[in-house]
Amino acid sequence: MSSKKKVLLKVIILGDSGVGKTSLMNQFVNKKFSNQYKATIGADFLTKEVIVDDRIVTMQIWDTAGQERFQSLGVAFYRGADCCVLVFDVTAPNTFKSLESWKDEFLIQASPRDPENFPFVILGNKVDLENRAVSAKRAQQWCQSKNDIPYFETSAKEAVNVELAFQTIARNVLAQETDAELYNEFPDQLKLTANDNGRNRDGDNCAC
């Protein structure tokens, strides 16, 4: 196995609207936060390179509009995802309740090979706020009951745990793939890597 191989990870962020998906992505990629709320339309991605051990990993992070339960993004959008990040707002219990639906919907649409071991990560966002309504313990418990999904408490506003969460995502996905030695079995992924050179942001937004 060549250890310096460049890897591209497709990460999809899901969750109810307003939980802070866009903000988390912006904090991670651009180190910026804004209090203004601008609804995301369709889907949009940003990329960021991280270094995991001795490898450069390009994370392609797809932000989505959370209004619809049925994503209008199409099956193709979900296919080939390497990790799915589910976000809820710790001050809004409903957004926590929705996690299960998001997870199920994702699995059905993405149809990963091994649904039981597909890497998910749960982020409980907005921990900087005082009116917290979902306790860390409850969230943790739920994650444990779902096959031990990693859980992070984040604040996009104060950049708490954001870096760590995304680093862990990259690390876990890589670890899983190394376990299975799946490198050559993922034509999708290799293709994406090749396309990535000189890809322009706006031109490639439509994944339908």
Place this chain on the structure above:
Amino acid sequence: MHEAYEVSPLLTVTVQIETIAAYDGNLLLGTRQGHLLMYSLSTNNGNQGKYGLQLLRYCKNFSKKPIQQIEVIPEKNLLLCLSDYVLSTYDINGVNFPLIETFPQTKGASLFALDNKSTTSMTGESNSVVRLCVAVRRKLQLYYGKNGQFKQHLFDFSIPDVPKVLAWGQEYLCVGFKAEYTFYDLSSGKPKELFPTGSSKSLEPTIAKYSETSFLLGRDQTSVLVEETQDIEIKKTIRWSEPPISVVWDEPFVLGLLQDQVVVQTVEPSLFIQTIPELNKARLMYRCKRGLIFVSSVGQVWCLSSVDVTKQRQQLLKDKQFQIAITLTKLSECSQEEKEHSQRSIQKLFALDLFDSKEYAQSMKEFIKLNIDPAEVIELFPDLDSKPGPESSKNKKLKGKDLENALKALIDYLLALRANIGKNTSQVSGSQEEGGSQRNVTQQLELIDTTLLKCYLQTNDAFVASLLRLNNCRLEEAEKTLLQHGKYSELIILYQTKGQHTKALQLLRDQAKQPDSSLKGYSRTKNYMQNLGAEHINLIFKFSDWILKEHPEEGLKIFTEDKVEVENLPRPKILDFLLREHETLVIPYLEHVIHTWNDTNSLFHDALIRMYREKITDKKGAVTEEEIQHTKSKLLAFLEKSVHYTPERVILHFPNDSLFEERAVILGKLGRHEQALAIYVQILGDVDRAVRYCENVSENSNDQNQDVYVMLMKILVNPENSNALSGPLEKVPRNPKTAVPDLETALNILEKHGDKISPLKALSVLPDDVPLTRLKRFLECALDAQLTLKRRTQVLKGLLSAEHMQVQELKQFHESKSVVINDYNVCPVCKKRFGNQSAFVRYPNGDIVHYSCRLDK
């Protein structure tokens, strides 16, 4: 086999046909003798083919030399003719084709090529853009024609040889020489050599235009499809049985004129279609318009006309040539609606055929494109079809690997549909139809997800749980299917999402005892009930019974788990239920409610006290001594700590012959200190405890007049006269230790806590015969305390009166100031005088303004 064209023999002439051309319904023949013949095509009722010809004009003196080539620009009524190696134009409408112009500079021409993009507008005006290229020896002359006039370009293109064939492309001119093909860039004249015409020298080049920018070029026994893009690109090769003499493209067919026959093929995919034989010595082929091609030999003319599309289609469908059928339909002349209709039906047949030939994925892609009712697709899988009845047996069952592949394709199909539904619903907004279409969407989703469920059960059941939780499946069908597959665990999820809790809990109870069931044991039931919430409390009671009996400790978690749903269950009802049915669990339950959830409802606090009490006083002897002691200490601690029970109610049930200490605590809470102290002293004989009690009370209470110490002293000094223990405790035996008056202890208490005891009250309870010396310490202390208090009060008084004086002085100072306001005073803000009654404000600097003019408004 499919017939695309039918042949009509048109003519046998004695003249020698040198060249042919055709436009609209007219055919022109140019002969070696220099004659020009013009015919019109008419439908023929005879059995000699579909069409016949009528001679319109016969011009014997058209030219003295053989006619080499003719072309027509119908929009301009212009005939171009190459004869005697020079190009001339003629009026095609005039009798005997009068000459319009001869181009002397074309002397020596061997060949020309016309590119006519003329269009006739609605008003009848024709707008023509005509390009003309004439090959004059080793030069190409280019002309640009506008409104019947030809203008020659400034430069000619030099070429290496005399060309054999010529054709216009978009930016290139395609030239076929004896030996090879070359493209000439129209803007620069630069050549791009392509490839040789063939391996043997005797082959003539052929060019057929395939589109505005592509050509079919003959090479040996093939025609090569060449596209002029940025670069020139070879797209495809079509084989013939021998090198063709001439090739024409009549979408979607390519026709190759071979020895005595025309062969019809398609290009994409390349398929052999038809051979039209017995075209004796044919050597020329000219396409007049779509579906009409003329073929001629030296003395004979035929026409090839396309067979009626409907008829062709029937045959094509029989042969499963769906693509060609679709293309033909698209090109046909029927109405748009009709076209779409037949196109759809062909596509459907195509999709079905793909399915039959096990191309499942392809087939499903076609179905998606068709956007047909998914029910029709699902019908292809008899196993999945829910409709009973004989008609569902029309599709045969798939097996083994085929079934697996087909199901996988079906899953992809259903998922794509699902995503489409999502797309469409997110676009719909606020129309009146929304209700209806919403219902429709729901039904579609039901069908899709129920079918997906069946697919997953046969392919990958790891998706089943997720799918069920999304809650679009039809209950009855899903239930039946899951039962068939023995998927009890998933069945529970179905019931749960559909609100069929009774069914779920029944199944769980039944399965709990099955040794090899996936639902064995109690934990699924427990989890299930922990999610039900308050509205289903009666159901929880009904089905928790067996767990509570068999696994009381774990079972109790149904009511105590750290979950919102559990925490919000109605606790009084649960208490009631446990009291009725599972009494042993009441104490652990209440302890959880009170200590973990910090419930302050006195109902629970009272009940817990009652439960402890009953356990301790249990006469049945079911409780061990150790347990009793443990419970006792819990009871006592709880009575002391809790502030949420109602002591007046609790005390009523306490026995008169035991639990005195506990009773004392309750009495304390009620503020009945005398009775509490009496119990400590007279019944329990525990004076230390009584003193501690007093310390506690005087520490924690703000009321200075509690006089608890006095009460205690009274009891100690005068046990007989104390009537604190009247009523129910009257008969309780008194502790002998404290039965006799104990003045010494009372005095000790007095000495020790003198500062908290009112001296007058203390003295009133002491017997008169106590020697004064015995009280010396106490009295001194008391006096000291009084003196301290007095002095402190005096100092305070002095301070307060000093402060009072200061304030008075200040008041006088302020009162001593005055201002005079008369008619000459003017408010500096509004510049008006002060009226008789106006309120005003004086600033510290002396300015006086109206109250309403002040700045701080």
